[in-house]
Amino acid sequence: MTLTIGLVAGEASGDNLAAGLMAALKSHPAMSDGVRFLGVGGPAMLAQGLEPLASIDELSVNGFKEPILRLPQLWKLYRRLGTTFEQENVDAFIGIDFNVFNFLLEGRLKDRGIPTAHYVSPSVYAWRRSRTKRVARSADVIFCLFPFEPVFYTGLPVKAIFVGHPLAHEITELDTRADKQEWARVQLGVADSDVILAMLPGSRGSEIELMLEPFLQAAEIIQASFSAQNKAVKVIIPCINLAREEQVRMGMESTPQLDIHIHQGPGRLALLACDAALVKSGTSTLEAMLLKRPMVVSYRLGYWSHWIARLLVKTTYVAMPNILSNKELVPELLQDDAQPEGLAQALLSELANSRSNEQYFEPFANMRKVLEDGEFGLGASKTAAQGIVDLLQEKGRL
Numbered sequence: 001m002t003l004t005i006g007l008v009a010g011e012a013s014g015d016n017l018a019a020g021l022m023a024a025l026k027s028h029p030a031m032s033d034g035v036r037f038l039g040v041g042g043p044a045m046l047a048q049g050l051e052p053l054a055s056i057d058e059l060s061v062n063g064f065k066e067p068i069l070r071l072p073q074l075w076k077l078y079r080r081l082g083t084t085f086e087q088e089n090v091d092a093f094i095g096i097d098f099n100v101f102n103f104l105l106e107g108r109l110k111d112r113g114i115p116t117a118h119y120v121s122p123s124v125y126a127w128r129r130s131r132t133k134r135v136a137r138s139a140d141v142i143f144c145l146f147p148f149e150p151v152f153y154t155g156l157p158v159k160a161i162f163v164g165h166p167l168a169h170e171i172t173e174l175d176t177r178a179d180k181q182e183w184a185r186v187q188l189g190v191a192d193s194d195v196i197l198a199m200l201p202g203s204r205g206s207e208i209e210l211m212l213e214p215f216l217q218a219a220e221i222i223q224a225s226f227s228a229q230n231k232a233v234k235v236i237i238p239c240i241n242l243a244r245e246e247q248v249r250m251g252m253e254s255t256p257q258l259d260i261h262i263h264q265g266p267g268r269l270a271l272l273a274c275d276a277a278l279v280k281s282g283t284s285t286l287e288a289m290l291l292k293r294p295m296v297v298s299y300r301l302g303y304w305s306h307w308i309a310r311l312l313v314k315t316t317y318v319a320m321p322n323i324l325s326n327k328e329l330v331p332e333l334l335q336d337d338a339q340p341e342g343l344a345q346a347l348l349s350e351l352a353n354s355r356s357n358e359q360y361f362e363p364f365a366n367m368r369k370v371l372e373d374g375e376f377g378l379g380a381s382k383t384a385a386q387g388i389v390d391l392l393q394e395k396g397r398l
Contacts, residue, residue, distance in 0.1 A: 003031065003398065005388070006090040007039040007050070008081065008105060010059035010098030015042030017119055017166060017380075018096045022048040024385035030398060031389075038088065040081070053084055059101065074101065082108045091397040092388060094119055095139070106138035115395040117141040117388060121149045121160070132156055141391050143384045146324065147370055159391075163383040164374030167283075171290040173368075175272065184272035190261055193234035195226050197347075198274035198293070200267045200284045203240045205247060207280060210300040212251040215278050217340035218347070219258055225348055235260045236270040276351040278343060281318040285330070289321045290368055292361045294350040296331045297322075298338045324367050 005025065009018045018041055025035055026048070038051040040059060046052065058077055082105055085093055093109045095102025097120040106116040118139040122131050135142050136156040143163045144150050150160035174180060185191040197219060201211035216235075223233040235258055239245040245264055252260055263270055267284050271277060276294040279285050288295045297319035316322075321329045331346040333339070354360045374383040392398035 002034040002036055003091045003392070004036045004038065004088055006085045006088070006093040006109075007037060007041060007045065007096060008059075008093075008098065008102055009039075009041045009045060009096040010056065010101060012042060014096040014098055014120070015044045015056065018094070019044035019048050020166060020381035021094070021096075021119065021384050021388075022050070024381040025388060028385050028389055030393075038090075039085075053081060059098065078104055081105060085109055085114070086112055090114060092117065092392055092395075094388065096120065103134060103138040110138060110140065115140050115391050115397060117143065117384075117391060119143045119384060120145060121152075124149070124152045132158075140395075141387050143380075143387060145371075145380070147375075148324070159387075161383065161387050162375040163387070164380040165286070165371040166380045167286055167290060168368055168371035169379055169381075171268075171287065175290075176292045181272060184269050187269060188236060188261060188263055188273050190234050190236065190273060193259075194231035195233045196274045197222060197233060197235050198267070198270040198277040198279075199235055199237045200270070200277065200279045201237070201248075202280040202282075203244065205244065208244060208247050208251070211280055211298065211338075212248060213254070214298070214300070214338050214340050214343060216251065216255045216258065218278060218343035220255055221340060221344035222348060223258060225344070233259065236263055236273060237261070238263045238265055238267040238270045240264075240266065276347055276354075278347060279319075281332075281334075283320075286320040289330075289364050290371075292364050294330075294347070294354040294360075295319075296333065296343055296347045296350060298333045298343060300335055300338050321364065321367065324370075325363060329363055 007018050009015045022037055022045065025031055037049055038053060040054050040056055041050045042056045054077060078101060092115040093106060094117045095106050099122050102118060106118060110116045116139045118135060121142050121144040124131050132152050136158040139158055141159045141161065142153060143161055145165045147162050150162050153160035190196055199215050201208050201215050219235050226233050237248055237260060239248055239262055245262055248262060268287060271288050271291050271293055274293060277288050279288055279295050279297050281297050281299040285297050299318060317332060319330050319332050333342050333346060372379060374380055376383050
């Protein structure tokens with residue numbers, strides 16, 4: 001009997017996650033009679049055979065204001081999708097990230113007796129831990145990307161499974177080799193540089209406004225240090241779009257002596273090419289760890305945002321390598337500590353340590369293995385697929 005699985009992804013990252021899960025489900029022995037997918041996704045999900053019920057562009061919203069302005073359209077889409085999934089009597093529904101919208105859908109379908117799963121736990125380890133109760137009301141299963149997340153769901157009526165992180169499969173050990181670094185430098189046109197510094201001040205305008213200046217000033221100090229050794233420093237700054245590039249170029253005017261290369265695109269290529277990186281806290285810290293790049297992590301907020309964050313955020317660390325290891329593997333200079341001199345000296349120290357200490361990257365490699373394998377040693381997509389199969393069997397749908 002062909003099974004029907006509903007899925008909704010609202011962002012590009014979710015599209016890629018779901019596509020991997022769909023491929024794993026299609027190849028699972030329990031799905032030998034076939035599986036049909038319908039819902040909302042992007043090109044990766046469509047390539048895996050998704051029957052689209054709406055365009056992913058209908059869900060794409062940014063910031064705080066746009067979702068409010070588009071609330072009527074989003075509510076109408078939520079009702080239409082919910083009705084369609086019920087009429088199709090899907091055997092299971094999987095919401096991929098995109099939390100608020102998918103939690104609503106999951107809760108509605110779960111109340112109708114349809115098995116539900118949510119792929120990517122909200123960051124309950126960092127703030128608003130009460131959200132675990134919302135997850136438990138909405139989903140039968142929650143797939144967690146990090147090994148420390150399932151414990152937050154202990155005692156709640158939801159099965160939490162650590163599946164591993166897809167980046168640990170996407171970024172392989174081959175990406176850490178010198179030849180791949182040289183390839184990235186050729187791609188960027190910086191192959192002849194002595195020292196390459198990746199600078200990732202953030203992808204939002206507000207982040208760049210707060211982070212770019214201290215990062216650039218730190219780069220000046222680093223450049224002066226290497227100039228004394230007759231070495232040239234090239235700074236690579238990735239920008240996700242033209243608006244961010246224009247913002248960065250305006251900020252660069254205060255440091256004309258820096259040799260800066262702007263790359264319009266995600267930060268991966270800059271991290272591949274670099275010797276060391278100044279990184280705003282976020283997913284890029286995980287990418288830098290997997291690529292075995294020395295880094296210093298920083299973040300600054302506006303006064304009131306920082307004041308609120310101090311009340312809400314529960315984690316000791318903000319850099320993912322530090323959160324994963326529960327100790328400071330990489331330096332974190334946050335808020336008032338994010339001063340140019342401190343950032344520069346910390347990065348120079350990390351770069352020197354990485355070159356002189358053969359064991360420097362060993363903790364990075366250990367965490368890669370954990371993130372790559374997941375709870376059952378299968379990797380994220382296959383572990384999540386097994387979780388869906390187990391759910392279907394438990395609910396009598398398979």
